[in-house]
Amino acid sequence: MGYSLNHRETDALFDRLAAEYKIYAPKRFAKQGRYSDTDIVRYDEIHTAEEIVWDKKSDFSAKEVLTPVTEPIFYFTEDEYRESGAPKKKILIFLRPCDINAFEHQDRIYLDNGGFCDSYYQRMREKTRFVLMECTEGWDTCFCCSMGANRAEEYSAAVRHTEEGILWSVKDEELAPHFAGCEEVDWQLQFIEKNQFDVKIPEIADKETLAKLKKHPMWQEYNDRCVSCGSCTLACSTCTCFTTRDKIYSENAMAGERRRVHDSCQIAGFDAMAGGHGFRTTPADRIRYRALHKVHDYKARFGDYHMCVGCGRCSARCPKFISFPAIINKMSAALEEIAAEASK
Ligand code: SF4
Ligand code: SF4
Structure with a gap:
C-alpha cells in the first residue's frame, strides 16, 4: 500500500514508530570528515526525518548498526561472566538497495556459515526491519548495476524523498497500523539501471587460471600504493572479519569486558600464526586476497552471487585513491592476457 506524508505527518509517524523501534539512518556529523571542515555521513539513531541524509551516500555502511566497530559481548570477573544485553526495541534501518543486498551476505556469514550461528548478530538481526531508500542515480564510485545489486526485494517499506515529504510503500503488515488514516497514493518504486561506469567481472575458468592470475604482475603496483590501513574493509558493506579485545577496568586483570x-x-599481521608464520606478507598479497574474495572465492564457495555489491565505499575511503572497480577491470584484462598466452 502507498502513502503520501508531508514533513509534519512524517515526524508524527516517527513519534509513533519510536515507541516500538529504534530508527537508524545515514546522518551527517559536521566537521568530522577526513579533511578539515568536511562532514562525514554515517549510520546513527535518528528521531526526525529531517536528520536523514538523502543526497549523499553514507561514508560507512549500515552494517555498523548490527555490528558496531567495537561492542561488548560479555563482562567477566574472576569467577563468572555475564553476556551483554540484547536490544529491547526493534530496529528500523533506512538504507539503499546495495546495502540490503549486502545484508544478505552478512546474514550468510554470521547466521549460516558451516553450521555456526553468531548469537550476537542473530539477536540484532531478528529485531531488524529494512526501509529501502529509493536510489535512481547513484554516485561516482557506484557500480551496483555491474554487480547485480541495484535492486532489492527484502524490505518492510520503501520510501521516496520529495520536496513535500516522503512517499511510502508499505509491504510489512507489522508496520501497516502506523499508517492508519494517512493519505493513500499509488506510486512506483524505481531502481538505478545504469551507473556512471561499468566494470567487467572476471570469469576464472579453472584452478590453473586462478594460479596464474595470483602470480600476474598486475598486483605489484599495490606494493607502492597501498599503505595497509584497512580503511577499505572498515567501510565495506560486506566485510565481516572481527577480532576480540579484553578491556580491564583497573589493576585487577580478572575484571573487565570482552x-x-x-x-x-x-x-x-592479520594472518599471523604461531611460530611467526604469515601467508600474505606484502600489501599486494593482501589486496589480491581481498579482490579475489569479493569477486571470485565467495561465489565459488556459495555458488550464487559475488560478495561485492558495488557500493564503492572502499574506493571512496582509500587515502591512496585505489579504485576497487579499476582492480576488477585489471583482473579481467589480466585474464584475457592469460587466455591469449595459453592459446598460442
Ligand atoms: S568491496 Fe568495495 S564496492 Fe564491494 S561491497 Fe565492499 S566496499 Fe562496496
Ligand atoms: S584503504 Fe587503500 S591504502 Fe588502505 S588498505 Fe585499503 S587499499 Fe590499502
Whole structure:
C-alpha cells in the first residue's frame, strides 16, 4: 500500500514508530570528515526525518548498526561472566538497495556459515526491519548495476524523498497500523539501471587460471600504493572479519569486558600464526586476497552471487585513491592476457 506524508505527518509517524523501534539512518556529523571542515555521513539513531541524509551516500555502511566497530559481548570477573544485553526495541534501518543486498551476505556469514550461528548478530538481526531508500542515480564510485545489486526485494517499506515529504510503500503488515488514516497514493518504486561506469567481472575458468592470475604482475603496483590501513574493509558493506579485545577496568586483570572489534585482512599481521608464520606478507598479497574474495572465492564457495555489491565505499575511503572497480577491470584484462598466452 502507498502513502503520501508531508514533513509534519512524517515526524508524527516517527513519534509513533519510536515507541516500538529504534530508527537508524545515514546522518551527517559536521566537521568530522577526513579533511578539515568536511562532514562525514554515517549510520546513527535518528528521531526526525529531517536528520536523514538523502543526497549523499553514507561514508560507512549500515552494517555498523548490527555490528558496531567495537561492542561488548560479555563482562567477566574472576569467577563468572555475564553476556551483554540484547536490544529491547526493534530496529528500523533506512538504507539503499546495495546495502540490503549486502545484508544478505552478512546474514550468510554470521547466521549460516558451516553450521555456526553468531548469537550476537542473530539477536540484532531478528529485531531488524529494512526501509529501502529509493536510489535512481547513484554516485561516482557506484557500480551496483555491474554487480547485480541495484535492486532489492527484502524490505518492510520503501520510501521516496520529495520536496513535500516522503512517499511510502508499505509491504510489512507489522508496520501497516502506523499508517492508519494517512493519505493513500499509488506510486512506483524505481531502481538505478545504469551507473556512471561499468566494470567487467572476471570469469576464472579453472584452478590453473586462478594460479596464474595470483602470480600476474598486475598486483605489484599495490606494493607502492597501498599503505595497509584497512580503511577499505572498515567501510565495506560486506566485510565481516572481527577480532576480540579484553578491556580491564583497573589493576585487577580478572575484571573487565570482552569486546568484538572489526578487523581487516588488509592490515599486516592479520594472518599471523604461531611460530611467526604469515601467508600474505606484502600489501599486494593482501589486496589480491581481498579482490579475489569479493569477486571470485565467495561465489565459488556459495555458488550464487559475488560478495561485492558495488557500493564503492572502499574506493571512496582509500587515502591512496585505489579504485576497487579499476582492480576488477585489471583482473579481467589480466585474464584475457592469460587466455591469449595459453592459446598460442
Ligand atoms: S568491496 Fe568495495 S564496492 Fe564491494 S561491497 Fe565492499 S566496499 Fe562496496
Ligand atoms: S587499499 Fe587503500 S584503504 Fe585499503 S588498505 Fe590499502 S591504502 Fe588502505
